Amino acid sequence: MKCPECEGDISIPEDALEGEIVACPDCGASFELYKKGDKTFDLRPIQAVGEDWGE
Numbered sequence: 001m002k003c004p005e006c007e008g009d010i011s012i013p014e015d016a017l018e019g020e021i022v023a024c025p026d027c028g029a030s031f032e033l034y035k036k037g038d039k040t041f042d043l044r045p046i047q048a049v050g051e052d053w054g055e
């Protein structure tokens with residue numbers, strides 16, 4: 001899978017779960033896995049700063 005930031009190669013484990021955090025070995029960015037289709041995962045950036053998660 002390609003890193004959205006730098007197009008580096010991010011390897012997703014076969015037993016990966018939705019919500020798992022993966023990091024790009026090239027640029028160090030972290031992404032969260034989410035299910036895009038039946039068996040397809042995609043990456044979304046982690047909203048770490050300035051986000052109100054509520055209580």
Ligand SMILES: [Zn+2]
Binds near residue numbers: 007008
């Ligand atoms: Zn990257």
